Amino acid sequence: xxxxxxxxxxxxxxxxxxxxxxxxxxxxxxxxxxxxxxxxxxxxxxxxxxxxxxxxxxxxxxxxxxxxxxxxxxxxx
Amino acid sequence: xxxxxxxxxxxxxxxxxxxxxxxxxxxxxxxxxxxxxxxxxxxxxxxxxxxxxxxxxxxxxxxxxxxxxxxxxxxxx
Amino acid sequence: xxxxxxxxxxxxxxxxxxxxxxxxxxxxxxxxxxxxxxxxxxxxxxxxxxxxxxxxxxxxxxxxxxxxxxxxxxxxxxxxxxxxxxxxxxxxxxxxxxxxxxxxxxxxxxxxxxxxxxxxxxxxxxxxxxxxxxxxxxxxxxxxxxxx
Amino acid sequence: xxxxxxxxxxxxxxxxxxxxxxxxxxxxxxxxxxxxxxxxxxxxxxxxxxxxxxxxxxxxxxxxxxxxxxxxxxxxxxxxxxxxxxxxxxxxxxxxxxxxxxxxxxxxxxxxxxxxxxxxxxxxxxxxxxxxxxxxxxxxxxxxxxxx
Numbered sequence: 001x002x003x004x005x006x007x008x009x010x011x012x013x014x015x016x017x018x019x020x021x022x023x024x025x026x027x028x029x030x031x032x033x034x035x036x037x038x039x040x041x042x043x044x045x046x047x048x049x050x051x052x053x054x055x056x057x058x059x060x061x062x063x064x065x066x067x068x069x070x071x072x073x074x075x076x077x
Numbered sequence: 078x079x080x081x082x083x084x085x086x087x088x089x090x091x092x093x094x095x096x097x098x099x100x101x102x103x104x105x106x107x108x109x110x111x112x113x114x115x116x117x118x119x120x121x122x123x124x125x126x127x128x129x130x131x132x133x134x135x136x137x138x139x140x141x142x143x144x145x146x147x148x149x150x151x152x153x154x
Numbered sequence: 155x156x157x158x159x160x161x162x163x164x165x166x167x168x169x170x171x172x173x174x175x176x177x178x179x180x181x182x183x184x185x186x187x188x189x190x191x192x193x194x195x196x197x198x199x200x201x202x203x204x205x206x207x208x209x210x211x212x213x214x215x216x217x218x219x220x221x222x223x224x225x226x227x228x229x230x231x232x233x234x235x236x237x238x239x240x241x242x243x244x245x246x247x248x249x250x251x252x253x254x255x256x257x258x259x260x261x262x263x264x265x266x267x268x269x270x271x272x273x274x275x276x277x278x279x280x281x282x283x284x285x286x287x288x289x290x291x292x293x294x295x296x297x298x299x300x301x302x
Numbered sequence: 303x304x305x306x307x308x309x310x311x312x313x314x315x316x317x318x319x320x321x322x323x324x325x326x327x328x329x330x331x332x333x334x335x336x337x338x339x340x341x342x343x344x345x346x347x348x349x350x351x352x353x354x355x356x357x358x359x360x361x362x363x364x365x366x367x368x369x370x371x372x373x374x375x376x377x378x379x380x381x382x383x384x385x386x387x388x389x390x391x392x393x394x395x396x397x398x399x400x401x402x403x404x405x406x407x408x409x410x411x412x413x414x415x416x417x418x419x420x421x422x423x424x425x426x427x428x429x430x431x432x433x434x435x436x437x438x439x440x441x442x443x444x445x446x447x448x449x450x
């Protein structure tokens with residue numbers, strides 16, 4: 001089980017704050033592919049992924065129990 | 078009459094806050110010469126002179142009624 | 155208060171200045187980012203900020219650690235407010251104390267640059283005629299025109 | 303309050319921040335110079351500041367005008383306290399608001415540099431074993447030794 005959290009523009013695009021994938025293991029790239037398939041509006045959006053509150057690379061592996069977050073371009077300050 | 082105000086280290090050197098010279102007209106340089114004669118301890122001190130609250134050059138003229146100030150190196154902030 | 159925190163209430167400046175001040179500090183710099191009414195000719199009604207709170211606080215603390223390594227002897231506090239913010243409200247505050255002033259200025263400016271790069275906080279601008287999440291690719295509506 | 307002033311009472315930060323803030327300001331920087339306990343290994347007990355008050359206020363206002371010319375759109379307040387100041391007291395405060403942050407940082411740092419050059423204010427440091435007016439030619443007593 002992998003938890004996905006959506007923020008800001010990503011939350012509006014997904015229409016939800018979070019959801020759970022019944023996967024044991026996947027790469028960040030695979031997660032993004034899955035998301036783009038589930039929500040075509042994400043295509044072309046500039047997104048980073050955080051795994052357990054740390055920015056992850058596309059090739060990093062996500063394990064069951066991890067909390068992922070879709071991070072649109074930040075605009076704090 | 079020319080008023081002279083002493084500040085900080087200059088006040089301690091002169092032993093007073095202000096005094097009045099019975100001059101009608103003098104240059105800033107002449108004022109400094111007079112001061113060094115009156116208070117030899119001023120010799121070698123780095124001093125600026127303000128006339129009517131504005132920094133003055135050595136060749137500027139001071140007139141009766143002007144207020145002069147002896148300005149040791151500033152150290153605010 | 156925590157030295158690196160996300161809050162929902164108005165930010166009190168004095169609290170963070172007091173936190174960074176200590177007897178060896180000869181200089182304190184404070185930066186506040188405030189909600190501005192006009193941006194590129196478009197009038198903002200208010201802003202809505204959202205954060206991934208635990209990660210944002212962690213990233214702000216990391217920025218603080220980077221700063222203390224680059225400018226030894228400084229002490230830092232960073233706070234960002236989220237929720238609905240109105241004109242002149244403080245969105246972000248950075249307080250830095252330092253024995254000498256140069257480091258207090260440099261470190262403070264470094265902090266806001268880094269916050270804008272890495273801290274997961276998002277700003278939505280709400281105008282009279284539309285709204286938009288502000289991201290890397292900023293798009294402003296034409297003056298007087300319709301957004302979206 | 304006046305935007306450029308010499309005071310004898312403790313400096314309240316908020317008052318000057320409020321003065322510079324307005325709806326077009328997106329950034330405010332505040333600098334405070336505080337009394338530091340240790341300078342080059344010598345322990346300060348307290349400081350005594352003196353000013354040529356009318357000229358100092360005039361010079362600070364001139365610095366403000368220089369700043370507003372160099373960085374259009376900023377708003378400035380500068381206050382310096384005189385009299386006896388103790389450890390961590392604020393001696394000088396500079397508040398600058400600006401539509402954008404870069405100018406707020408740059409102008410603020412410019413102000414403190416200029417204050418130290420031209421404003422007729424003098425600082426006397428009082429240590430455990432002596433005292434001295436601090437000027438261009440700074441002399442610190444040897445650690446543990448006698449001054450004067």
